[in-house]
Structure formats: structure tokens, C-alpha cells
Amino acid sequence: MAKYLLLKHYRGGHAPAVEIPPMDQWTPAEVDAHMQFMHDFGARLEKAGEFADAQALAPGGAFVRYDGEGRPPVTDGPFAETKDLIAGWYVIDVESWDRAVELAGELSAAPGPGGKPIFEWLEVRPFLGGSATATE
């Protein structure tokens, strides 16, 4: 088994395949269908024994860096409208890269306006393991 990160971006990730209006512009039924899909997706991962973690991030925050001895850290934020902004992630624990891609494809087909898939780009990243494996 290997762990993969499925990363969702609010904006600024890969250029969208289909332009989707913000969710508060969808009909209530479309919002419900989308949220139900997300809920079911997580439940399905758990049932399959492939779920490791899921977290959502608030849109606020800032970039922060060290600014030299005795000085407080520099912050740059809130994020500019044009910056890449991560919305959240799933961590999945699956047999193969192909399985990770398959799951990301399913998640990307979440329903949007008119019940049509939103074709969202998801970033799929393999984790580097924390311990060395024995090799002969």
C-alpha cells in the first residue's frame, strides 16, 4: 500500500477545464447533490479500507517567513486573489498509482450545476515514506 495526497484547490491550480460559478450561485438542490456526493465519496473510501485523512482549509491565512535574529517573522497575507489557494485534501492509502488516479478521477466527477460533473483538476502526489525500506 502507498499513500497519496489528493489536493483540491480553491483557485489558481490548473486552469479549469470547465468554468463553474461559485457554489452559492448554484440551486439548493445542486448544492445538496454535490455535498451528498462528497459525503458518499469519503464513506466509500473508508469502507474500501483506503481512507487515511480528509481535511478542509479555511480560505484565510498568510505566507510567513523568518526575518533574521531578534525580529518577528514577516507575514504576507491575506492571500491575493490571483494566488494558488488550497481548499483541502484527501490522503488515501491504496495499492498503486493507477488506483490513486482512478479515485481522483471519480472525485473530479462530483456533480455541479445541472447535475453535470465539474471536471475539477485534482493534484495527485505520492508521499515519500518516512523510513528506509530494506533492499538487497
Next chain:
Amino acid sequence: MNESQLRDLVPAVIGVLVRRGADFAAAEDAVQDALVEAVRVWPDDPPRDAKGWLLTVSWRKYVDAARADTSRRRREERLDGEPTPGPVGAVDDTLRLYFLCAHPSLTPASAVALTLRAVGGLTTRQIAQAYLVPEATMAQRISRAKRTVAGVRFHQPGDLGTVLRVLYLVFNEGYSGDVDLAAEAIRLTRQLAALADLEEVAGLLALMLLHHARRPARTRADGSLVPLAEQDRGMWDTRMIAEGVDVLQTALARDRLGEFQCQAAIAALHADAQTAEETDWVQIVEWYDELLRLTGNPVARLNRAVAVGEADGARAGLTALAGIDSSLPRYAAAAAYLHERDGDLLSAARLYAEAARSAPNVPERDHLTRQAARLNARLRS
């Protein structure tokens, strides 16, 4: 004996060890070790006297640990000569533990962790699961907290206010992992109320009971939130409400009002209404006035504005909202609600979307997004 009965015994046993000369940190460690052993051994071999068992094993663990610690050689000699258990002064010891674990020198997160372990008798693993951190992290937090209070004398009187705030924090954490923290907070507050006959302890217990009674109606099966006005009131736990009201009335009769009694009174008025329409908003506003007089809390001011909107109409609510700091959590949601009641759907939809962006958790964010979508759909039609 079930797990919560077992955990009831923990603070008294720690107290006995402390009175026999153990320092708090060592006593707490010993009882935790005994607890872990109890969980392992009891299912197959339940003791006849649970408390006696826990005390004996804890004492043995403590003596073993003290012996292993060569720097304590002198004390070891004294321990060996110590007689076995005397009568247990459970009440005072337990109360002192509440004060020590919520000592003002501790950060809230440390006080919560220490209280759950030493007073609640939860294992480090359970506490870690409930707060979604690794067990090693929680173990460190607890041992740091114990070092912080190491210099505090066990018999020193404590600060009731911090104890109540710690219990309220635990209650609000709700439910995650396999530990129901809200139920645990109620158990600990109930135990505290039995030890300390004080109005605000009763007020907090009543508040918890009245909120907890509505929990089954508060979320749907898919985790989405149900606002108070839309809840199926048939799902409220009427026995728990009756108990909460009873505890509150006894406290209020003593005429020493405090913030938890005020909040419980507001919760009781909600619980008292058969339908949302029957809610006595005028009285609720009066209780918010009382709460503001006592605390000046800006969140209470915000909630009061919503209540005024119900009692005297949305326009009055919006007037009450003016002058409240708009950066307060949930300000945008309250403003959205009042603007919708006032018929200004455009502002309401915009504010709901803004509230969704600043929501503190996923269920609230999703709920507020739905509200914005609902109003935008009405505006389009």
C-alpha cells in the same frame, strides 16, 4: 462495572495516594497505569471490590516506580513501612483535583487534557483520539501540564471559574473518536455539582443538559446542520430537559445569578417552546440583557441582536446589530439572517456567502453556503 463507573473512582484513588505522601504527578501516573491494567484484566477477571482493587494496584505501581527511582531511596524506606489503606476522603480529594487540573497557570488545552485524565480517568490514548492528535503528543502535553502544577500545593484552594471554563470547553468539543466528550463533560460537571453546592456549577450543568437534550435533532444523518427553528422537537430528550430545568430553577431560586445560569435560562426558554413560533423571545432578550450586564461579552451582544429581531421585528434587530464589531465570529451570519427577515434578500445572500467563507467548521460552512444558494435561487426566480 462499566467503564464510566470505573472512571468515577479515579480522582478519589489519586487523592488517597497523595494523602499517603505521593506527589500528584507520581500518583496520577500510578493510577493511570492501574487503569490501563484494569481495562486489560477486568473483562476476564472482574474484581469483587473495584475501588479496593484500583487502590491496591495503584499503590503498588506507585511504590514500584518510587523504588525504581534511586534518587528516592530515602522515601522508599518510609513507604515500605506505610500501613495499608485507611478510609477514603473521596469528596474533598476529588474537589481538590478539579482545582489542581484546571489551575490558572495552565493553558486551556493543558487543563483540559489533565482534567480528562486525572479527574475523568480517561487514558491518554482516548484523549488523543478525541482531540485528533497522536498519542505521544497528548502524553507530552499531559506531562508538561503536570510539571507546571508540580509546585502547586494540593490543598491550596482553587479557582472555580477556571474549572467551569475547562468543563465547558470539553463540552463544546462534542463528539469525535470513540469518546463522547459532551457526555463526559456532563458526567464531570454532575460530579462537581455533587461536591460543591454552588449556583454557577448548577447553572453550567443545566446549560449542558439543555443543549445535550437537543443534540439528536441538531444534525441530519449526512452530518448537515438543522437550525433550531427547523428541528424536529419530538427528537429532543424531554427527560434531560426536565432535569436541566429542575437544576436551573433550584439555582435561580438562590438569587445569585451568574453567566452560566443566564445562558441556561435562555436554553430553557428554547426547550420550553413546543414549536419555534411559541418561543418566548421577549424573555430571551431580557436574559441576554442580564448576561450582558454580568459579562459585557460581545458574542452575547450579537446573539441578543438576533433575539431582538425575533421579539421586536427584523428592523429592531438590525438596529441592535449596529455598533457591534463586524469582525466577531458569526457576525455575518447573524446579519444575513436579520437582513433576510427584513426582506433584503440581496444583502442577505451576499452576507451568507461571506459568512460561509469565514465559517469555523465544515458543517457550518456548508449550511451557510446552502442558505446563500437558497436566497440566490429566489432572487433569480
